Amino acid sequence: MTENWTEQHVPDQTGRTAVVTGANTGLGFETARVLAERGATVVLAVRDVEKGKRAADRIAGEVLVQELDLTSLDSVREAAASLRAAHPRLDLLINNAGVMYTPRLTTRDGFELQFGTNHLGHFALTGLLLERLLPVPGSRVVTVSSTGHRIQAAIHFDDLHWERSYSRAGAYGQSKLANLMFTYELQRRLAAHGATAAVAAHPGMSNTELARNTPAAIRVPVTWLAPVLTQPATMGALPTLRAATDPAALGGQYYGPGGRGEVKGHPRVVASSPQSHDAEVQRRLWDVSERLTGVVFPV
Template sequence: MRCAAGGDGGPPPAAGGPPGAAPARPLNYRVALITGANTGIGFETAKALARQDYRVVLACRNKEKAEAARAKLQELVPENTRGVEVAVMDLADLGSVRAWAQRAQDFGHPVDVLVNNAGVMACPQMQTRDGFEMQLGVNHLGHFLLTNMLLPLLSTPERPSRIVTVSSAAHYFGHINFDDLQSQRNYDSWRAYGQSKLANVLFSYELARRLPVGANCTANTLHPGVVDTELARYLLPGQTAWWQKPLLQFGKAFSLTPEQGAQTSIYLASSPEVEGVTGKYYNKCRPETSSSESYDATVAARLWDVSAELVGL
């Protein structure tokens, strides 16, 4: 599946200064930061934006894997003139997110596109470094902190910017349980995953409501499809119940490739068709209706306040 607009095409921006040069205002090239960009749909999104001559920043927790992804991108997209950078941060460690985002704030380089892509799915009961349930911590809270700290760099009126958050159709069975947000009682990996993906949608909608018009910034979320990526690493044989194995093999045969799964992310990040569009949920490059709970503004506002308290904003 490839979207009609916003794929790998599009004219490059005007030439700017060399990679690594001190930023001038206004910059005449675009910058995209993508979390979890060393593999899967994150890597494919980075590749597509590099082909549009964005300066691409790969935000990853493993420096060696990130550097390998950077080398591969430079080999695959030699025509990119803006360069590929690595940002080492672990969404399961808010200290590392905060440290990198603070350095970005200090440098003051505008960001044109933020793709909140990294995630974990249906893992065993685990905690982040800060003591949060792993799926809520990585999928939602880490991205919540990163996005909020980067808002000053995403809110330059003369530069339209976009925040794209990768959710999932799993949000339809999600529910925000404020009485047990960290899933400490009767942990169920899929229930926790659904909650984290619903949190992604609620966060995107609430962010769209809170962004002032003058910020010239949009926030949208999406379902990438059922994609064969490392996201399913906790569902691999040896990590699942015996009855799940044939279902996994069957499902894998009908899964999208990472390139196919990245198309809606690429579309929302770069297509002129969605310039100025905000507060929407997309699937296959088209807006769709999300779950009923995702439109509950009271739940969204409460989740925002609770999240801000948890991450120390």
């Protein structure tokens, strides 16, 4: 396996179509930029279309913008319908968008915001687009998780939306654990089809806007120490890019930075928590997610 893997290792993507959520800034922007520079047609699936257009103007290549608000299942369905109509085939779906450590808020459908955005919105989008990926050789669904999946690591089926008590970190950890469990269960279901793979990635500690909701007592010192503690978004996007494009990547793998503690460094295959591999919980989460979103997968 290649050590010190960089964006220069991304193979030619000419003729491929990629959808990247949350691609107007940070990790999503860098992921979209590299894919477009390598020849892919890239769709920036973003909540703010004007910001998406400004981001597209900064990328060299064929870049399109699609409105997508992951906090609204109606928006997810509308975006998926537009994407299906415009693209008879999809090669890459990169579930990158996310929120972190927000106050307790709900999506338009009443889901806790972090679980609803990070997991349920992407779950629904994937299910609605999967038929465009299934026939395409080498197609992949890449979902961005986090080392935060180890925070209070459990799926709280008795209180999924944190209505009894709320922990910003705990809710974030649940949503990122759900991202991994979704990937592993999706890969198990895709295995019989052969063409499409589900892969996960995490960016380590990257200097992006994601931490803007972190409480000030934590955010201020981390901001001062950012040059030491974090890596730039260009590096943080590499695990996602490797999961999406490395010919050697396999379904069910998880990529993250290779440095100490997976904080920084070049991407490699990393391990996720024991809880994330609980197949019974994965299946239960899948069933609950289909019921909550109303999206039933074709696998």
